Each structure stands twice: as C-alpha cells, then as structure tokens.
Amino acid sequence: MDSSMDKSFTDAESPPTYVSQRAKKPREDTQDSLTIQLNDFKKEIKEMMSLFSSKQEKELQHVSNTLKIIQQSNLNIENSIAYLTSQNEEFKKKINLLESQAREDKKYITILENKIEDLQVGCRKSNIQIKNVPKMKNETKEELIEMVMCLSQTLECKIDRSDIKDIYRVRGRKPQEQNSPIVVETSSALLKSEILKKGKAFNIKHKSKICSKHLGFKKQTDVPVFLSEHLTVKGSRLHFLARDLAKTRSYKFCWTAYGKVYVRKDESSPIITIRTEEQVQKLQLEK
The missing domain is CATH 3.30.250 (Rec A Protein; domain 2)
Incomplete structure (x- = not known):
C-alpha cells in the first residue's frame, strides 16, 4: 500500500510544500532613500529658484540700467527742447523786430521814391514827347529842331529856336526800333502846355490827325504822330x-x-x- 502511494506521488506532481512566511518590517534604507530623494528634490527646487532669482536680478539690473539710460536720454531731450524753445523765442523776437524794421524801411523807401518822382516830374514839367516819328539816317539835333519848328507852324503855335533848350531821340529798347520818342525840352511849362493844347485842338478840328508830313517829311508822310507830356x-x-x-x-x-x-x-x-x-x-x- 505504501509503495502504491509512493508510486502515485511519483507518477503525479510532487505534493505541495507548505511554508509559512513572517511579516517583514519596512526597511530603514527605504525611508532613508525617500528622505534623500526629497532632500534632492528640495535642493533641486532651491537651485532652480536660485537660478531663476539670479536671472531675474540680472534682467532687473539690465532693465534698471536701460531705464537709467532712457531717463538720461529724456533729460537730454528735455534740455534740448528747452534750449530750442528759448532759441525759438529769441528768433521770434528778432523776426518781429526785423519785420517791424522792414515796414519802417518800406515806408521810408516809399517816401524817398515819392520825392524822387516829384523831382523827376519837376525836371520834366516843361518837356513834351513826340511819339512815332520816323527816324532818319544819321539824324542830327538840327534836323530834330527843324521838325519841331515845322510842327509849330502847322499847329499855329509860335515857337522860336531859343525856346528849345534841348532835344533828343530816346534810345529804343530794341536795336531795330526806329520810331522811338523824341523829347523836346522847352523854355517853360506854359509853352509846353500851349503846344499840347494846340495839338489837341488840331486833331479835333482836322480829320487828318497830326502825322509825319506835318513835321516836314517828304517820305512816309502818313505815319501818325502823337504829342504828350514827358x-x-x-x-x-x-x-x-x-x-x-x-x-x-x-x-x-x-x-x-x-x-x-x-x-x-x-x-x-x-x-x-x-x-x-x-x-x-x-x-x-x-x-
């Protein structure tokens, strides 16, 4: 019987072995490992915070320096603006002074121009102009006087040669200009006025106005001639x-x-x- 039982155990699986286990206490090295890991983590966090704080300080320092530069730049700009403002005020005062002086100068120039105009008018008060008279070749003053004497006979206005103080033809603005005015300086403003009065009366009375033939021209006789003040x-x-x-x-x-x-x-x-x-x-x- 025993042999049969042994045989059955042999043929089959080995019989289970029953082993009892004791409850183990936590190992102290595990707690130490956790403590170490925690300390390492704290240390790492501290280092990270320290690094972050250091970077922040550097950034703040950089920003602070930049702000100082900007403040200094703003201060310089303010000083420049203040200087330019003061300069602008000075320029305004100078411009106002110059404008005021220019107005005074303009008034004075106008006064001088009027005085010069009055002097020129006074110098020409006895002059007449004969306009559009054809110019002769190699024209002389004697020929100009003869023209005036011939005109005075036409106008029935008595003029002596001694009444003509000077006579000349005005130089034309253009070289090819031929019929430039003739200026006659008479002996008095009264004689000048009489000549102009007679000339106006002649033009009213006669259909053929004053023309070159009335000045003794044998050619170009129909060229219109005009008398006026100088x-x-x-x-x-x-x-x-x-x-x-x-x-x-x-x-x-x-x-x-x-x-x-x-x-x-x-x-x-x-x-x-x-x-x-x-x-x-x-x-x-x-x-």
Missing part, C-alpha cells in the same frame, strides 16, 4: 493803367497834367488823381 517811368505806367481803367469801367475822362495822371467818371463826378497801382486795382473792383 512822363516818368512810373507816370507812364500809371497812365497806361488809367487808360485801361477808363475803358473797362466806363470812365469818360483820362488825362495827364504836369506829370500827374487823372481820371473822371463823368462831368458831375469828382476828379481822381492816380497815385499808385494799388489805387487803380481798387477802382477796378468798385461796383
């Missing part, structure tokens, strides 16, 4: 503008006398002395 450059300009004013604004009268220019709307209107171009412009704008 105006200054300013006077000539004002006379031109006044004539244009008379046409555009229907002024009935426009004339010159003793170097001055006058206009008049009609017989019942006041006489206006034209003194400046600005005055003509204002008259052009009047309703």
Whole structure:
C-alpha cells in the first residue's frame, strides 16, 4: 500500500510544500532613500529658484540700467527742447523786430521814391514827347529842331529856336526800333502846355490827325504822330493803367497834367488823381 502511494506521488506532481512566511518590517534604507530623494528634490527646487532669482536680478539690473539710460536720454531731450524753445523765442523776437524794421524801411523807401518822382516830374514839367516819328539816317539835333519848328507852324503855335533848350531821340529798347520818342525840352511849362493844347485842338478840328508830313517829311508822310507830356517811368505806367481803367469801367475822362495822371467818371463826378497801382486795382473792383 505504501509503495502504491509512493508510486502515485511519483507518477503525479510532487505534493505541495507548505511554508509559512513572517511579516517583514519596512526597511530603514527605504525611508532613508525617500528622505534623500526629497532632500534632492528640495535642493533641486532651491537651485532652480536660485537660478531663476539670479536671472531675474540680472534682467532687473539690465532693465534698471536701460531705464537709467532712457531717463538720461529724456533729460537730454528735455534740455534740448528747452534750449530750442528759448532759441525759438529769441528768433521770434528778432523776426518781429526785423519785420517791424522792414515796414519802417518800406515806408521810408516809399517816401524817398515819392520825392524822387516829384523831382523827376519837376525836371520834366516843361518837356513834351513826340511819339512815332520816323527816324532818319544819321539824324542830327538840327534836323530834330527843324521838325519841331515845322510842327509849330502847322499847329499855329509860335515857337522860336531859343525856346528849345534841348532835344533828343530816346534810345529804343530794341536795336531795330526806329520810331522811338523824341523829347523836346522847352523854355517853360506854359509853352509846353500851349503846344499840347494846340495839338489837341488840331486833331479835333482836322480829320487828318497830326502825322509825319506835318513835321516836314517828304517820305512816309502818313505815319501818325502823337504829342504828350514827358512822363516818368512810373507816370507812364500809371497812365497806361488809367487808360485801361477808363475803358473797362466806363470812365469818360483820362488825362495827364504836369506829370500827374487823372481820371473822371463823368462831368458831375469828382476828379481822381492816380497815385499808385494799388489805387487803380481798387477802382477796378468798385461796383
């Protein structure tokens, strides 16, 4: 029987072995390992925080330095602006002073120009201009005097040679200009006015206005000739503008006398002395 049992155990699996185990206490080295790991973690966190803090300090230092530079730059800019503002105020004062001086100078220049104009008008008060007279070849003053004497006979205005103090032809602006004006300086302003008066009366009385044949020309006899006062450059300009004013604004009268220019709307209107171009412009704008 025993042999059969042994045989059955032999043929089959070995019988289980029952072993009892004791409960083990936690090992102290595990707790130490956790403590070490915790300490390492704390240390690592501290190092990270320290590194982060160090970086932050560097960044803050950099930002602080940058802010100081910006503040200094702003201070410099403020100082520059303050300096430029003070300079600007000085320039404004100087400009105002210069403008004021320029206005005073302009007034003084106008006064001087008017004085010069009056002097020129005074020097020309006895002069007449004969315009559009054909120019002769190798023209002499004697020939010019003969023209004036012939004209005086036509106008029935007695003139002696001694009444002609000087005579000359104005040089033309262009070399090819032939019919430049002839200036006749008479002995008195009264004689000048008489010649102009006779010339105006002749043109009203005769259909054939004053022309070159009345000055003794044998050729080019029908060239129209015009008598006028010897105006200054300013006077000539004002006379031109006044004539244009008379046409555009229907002024009935426009004339010159003793170097001055006058206009008049009609017989019942006041006489206006034209003194400046600005005055003509204002008259052009009047309703």
